[in-house]
Amino acid sequence: MPEQLKTTMKVQRARLDLTQAELAERAGITRKSINAIETGNMVPSTILALKLSRALDVTVEELFTLVDAAE
Numbered sequence: 730m731p732e733q734l735k736t737t738m739k740v741q742r743a744r745l746d747l748t749q750a751e752l753a754e755r756a757g758i759t760r761k762s763i764n765a766i767e768t769g770n771m772v773p774s775t776i777l778a779l780k781l782s783r784a785l786d787v788t789v790e791e792l793f794t795l796v797d798a799a800e
Contacts (some may be wrong), residue, residue, distance in 0.1 A: 732795045738768050741785040741792060755784035 742752055749763040753761075756763075757780065765771035766781075773781065782789045 731798045733798050734772050735787055735794050735796045736766060736769075737787075737792055737794075738763070738781065738785070745785065745787075752781070752784060756780045763789070 738752075742749070749756075749767075751759045753760040753763045756777070758777065762777075766773055778793055779785060779790050782792045785792060
């Protein structure tokens with residue numbers, strides 16, 4: 730089965746009490762992109778994943794994981 734990218738971005742944002750707009754500003758992207766990643770409609774590039782993990786002060790592995798699509 731194909732794998733999907735799962736993210737804890739919403740949880741990590743809440744931990745830091747950040748809105749989507751505030752995280753977007755920290756990462757240098759749009760709020761719409763943050764929403765698309767959180768809802769699984771967009772897979773971030775490697776560079777963007779690194780920027781997001783830095784902005785949220787977590788590792789990329791804490792922010793994104795590969796899961797079986799059946800899960």
